[in-house]
Amino acid sequence: MAQEFSQLEEKSVCDVLIVGAGMVGASTALGLSKLGLDVVMIDAFAFSKDIPEYTPSYDARSTALSWGTREILEQLDVWTDIEPSVCAIEQVHVSEKGCFGTTRMHAAEYGQEALGYVVPNQCLGQSLLSKVYERSLPFYSGVKVSHISQGKDFHQVHLSSIEQPEQQKVLNTRLMVIADGTESSTAKLLGIAYQVEKYSQHALVANVSTALPNEGVAFERFTKKGPLAMLPLRESDCALVWTHDEKEIQAHLDMSDAEFCKALEESFSERLGPIERCGERVSYPLKLVRAEEQCRAGVLLLGNAAHSLHPVAGQGFNLAIRGVAAFLAYIDESVKQGLDYRSLAPLNKFCQSRMDDQNKTIALSDQLVKVFANPSHILNLARDIGLVGLDNIAPLKTIFAERAMGLADRKAHFNT
Template sequence: MTSEKQNYDVVIVGGGLVGASLAIALDGAGWSVAQVEAVSSKADHQPSYDERNLALARASVNALSALGVWSFIGTTATPIKRIHITRRGEFGAVRLNAAEHDVADFGAVIPARELGNALLARLQQCVTLERICPASVTAIETNAVRIELQIKTAEGTRQLATRLLVGADGSDSFVRKSLGIAVDHHDYAQTAFVSTLTPERAMDGCAYERFTDSGPVALLPLSERRAGLVMTVPSEEAGVIAELDDTHFLDLVQQRFGYRLGRLARIGKRVNYPLRRTQAQSVTASRTVLVGNAAQTVHPIGAQGFNLGLRDALTLAELLIAARRDDADPGAATLLAQYAARRESDRSGVIAFSDGLVRFFGNEFLPLRVLRSLGMLALDRIAPLKQILALRGMGFRGEVPLLSRGIDPRDHDQQASDVHGIAP
């Protein structure tokens, strides 16, 4: 056991996709930053580097490019050029085309594992960041001027002190629990099955979201003519579906999705997880900020979860970089209040949007089915409404973080990057 206490300006607990992005954004900003992560610093080891296929909003692609992460991704990312939304058994569809909105694409699809490994490669280039892993936080104590952490490592126990603690440690956040931040839970009684498959017809950069009475089915374009599958089913049926062999599982997906892409074949490894919303009642506490899934876990419908969490990290990084220029306290109550205010509209809007879609498209009341179809027809034909939908889908809502516009806040005189552009 080591008794010497190490002091930092910022300690990030959690090394998943959001925590890693925040650490990269703060590297070289003038703060002393440490990141505490429970798993070893190796490719594919982090639990969030899993089998999911992430639909990254255009704002997220901009930010990852500005942070130097995108250069490690290469050809594993597939641009989303079109979006097609339907409801099985109903008329009407919403079709979005990036070219109609004067952008090259709405974003990109990338396996979570590939994004995680790209973040890891970029982390290894960080100059001022100290990564402590594998290590876990075992105790947290707060006072007016700093937070003291006890962490367990392979070499023994270490003592850390920080002026700002960032909880980026997931839905079951130890930081959130230790500080007594209350949480609102909602069980959707749904389970998501995630896999890859190969459709008979090429997707040509089109992402499909098809709503059904049993839950939504999404097919996302991937490289090598593959598609990323997210199929939601009632949790009471999940056990039986999990036991299906590949042939019968594909038959179920085909029945739910239809034949718009022809025959579906070659199902990959399948994983499933229950869908629950976890929403912290506050995203801040004394000298503490929550980001990503520690702050909120949302339904995967509309592919908003990681994009929302990334905007948490980008906003916090922007505020901390500005505070460093002003030689301010990174854990000051005024900074934390500013962060909470900046995130409120985006956070509440995305949570309401995700919940609303689940309820709206899951309701089988006949008059609502007709209104739903008429609404989709209208949305598909009214250009200003489609523009609003496209902008929000691309992550441009509320006070957009500078990095989401391709601007590095560490160089506040820099003009917006034209590599991926910004929304009109």
Template sequence: MSKTISIVGGGMVGASLALALQDCARKAGWTIRLIEAHPPNREGFTQPSYDARSTALSQGSRKIYERLGIWSTLAQRVEPIRQIHVSDRGNPGSARINAAQERVPALGYVVENAWLGEVLIGALDHDVVEWIAPGRVVRAIPAPDGYGIEVDSPTGEQTLHTDLLVIADGGRSSLLSQLGVHREVSPYGQVALVTNVTSAEGHDGVAYERFTDSGPLALLPMSESRSALVWTLPEDQSAEVASLPDDAFLQRLQLAFGYHMGALVKVGERNCYPLSLIEAEEQVRSHLVILGNAAHSLHPIAGQGFNLSLRDTLALANTLIRAQQERKSPGELSVLMRYLERQRSDQLMTVAFSDRLTRLFSNRQPLLAAGRNLGLLGLDILPPAKRLFARQAMGL
């Protein structure tokens, strides 16, 4: 019997799930719906997931996209991370993780979100994956055999049935509140200032994690000697820093970051995003799954958020494919619980790693700073500890 899987949100997570399921859907006669408020167009992607920002893909995420058949295309415009340099401003402790020492081609890859979106959507088979875009789910109504979803689109409002509803529409999903899914929100009291910068000496494939008095900052290698900056600032400083003239902004950043890449000579448009750790208390119900930032939204400094969501996505796809082989409905609670049980330890470990790293390096208490400095020194001279840290960072 034909089944329908409706994915609310056509961003990087939703499109990746559709791609992971489309071969099975073609063979099984499933229909996959992607319901997206901001459709792609020929001029570019208006969907917020595909904006001017960049994403650091872990080595584990590369393996996933290789399996899904898009890595060779994606790799045409990614920048490999050959080394990660972690340091604490004002202290001698630092650590370096090298791809060659870890016996991998790269520790990760930086991709512009717009390019990732273009490749993902270009790989979808529109005979299998039905786009409803622009479209917005205004209401989801539980039913014994699935959900009724009221979809508002330019052609009017329609009510559709779905055997499985996947909510992947980001950290501000209104559907979760409507369905009574509570999310635990732990504000960091910080804002992420995101932009691209260019340095005089280039980045040489090095990603920098620098911990400063105002908060951690990361510079990730991009093409054309550019680096993607994620600068964590206190809420009461972010607007003032973001609005500085370019020269003054670069001077302020140079003071915080140092001269690891020589002089910083150019900066792009700046955007700011308030930061919180957000976790949904439920991720599955009968005929319902919550994915991506709707399920867990992490601090960006450790680069773990999207990579965790992509692992969740592949695990869900594998579970649904196995359910089809066992002639089970994709919306059965036992099937969805199998997915969650499979991923729960990865989620707990990754959320804890990201949150503790952020809080540790955002705290300027002298005793913590001294312990943190010793930790970085120890990480650099203890190969087993460094390897464990590297494998977590690489999503392996």
């Protein structure tokens, strides 16, 4: 169970301090513990003594997992726990409203049992935290970083209680991994700036039920007002991610359930029959955020703290977990060779090795948003031809599928 701030020993020492106990932070902690490092994890959210059903990191949304992410979660001993609750994506269907072009991808075409999976965030979070508790990893909740004194061999990290800010303690760490989310407040304490590109869009997320079973098909539907994704959950349930401008999103939030289901039917088409029910609807603004520095001596940013992207291609967590796996491989190799993993030169080399994957994944999401948002009739025809062409040109379709499945960067995996 999560420990309270009062249980943290003054001036304790660890190899790695992980700031943030979300999906990225907890995965990193589990991986490092398997490598034999002394790890401490903290989170600003005050976790209950039992495994919570809700935290800001593990909310009612769902996450798309690529096949490559499944392989990484298997290495972290998490996959077996969540497998009963995941839904396999056996097909992906991409279309644009008002156009005849479509792209279909089937798992069997690529020799896989699934193109990916969809998992409720709460389920993944409970599994990760269960493993953290099972391994008795030091984890303190309701704690934030208030100041960082950087040193040659250790950083002195000043921690304070969220409930009683006057209570402060110092923890010495060789390496601090910052994984506390988009535009990290901890990174900003170090003067790390962020590049932010706002999309002038919001995403509405909800779970919906349809008259017909989804049969493991994930739908990506591009409309003039923004993309709409329906990810398969249980037989007739789907996780909806619907992108619009803020005004349209607010109008959809203000609708009755019946009105909202009707509006969704009109945009999605009737591939799954009428929309019969919808759950709670929530929204959040969309933006592309990248840290101007992803590392310093003894400091590394991972996950949304390093890069946060548009959800249109469902690749945010998949990119992040590949970064975690690559980091674990870097630490493993450094420890085996007796190298200093906290020094700036090797950390910077590691970060540079991740740039190609980051740039390609971010470009995929960014360009999908911008191309399908353009109302030009010429572009409309090009998109239509493009969807048909992608469906019929096997090599191009394979490249697209491999990136979506997280198989284009297999070297990101680690061994334990």
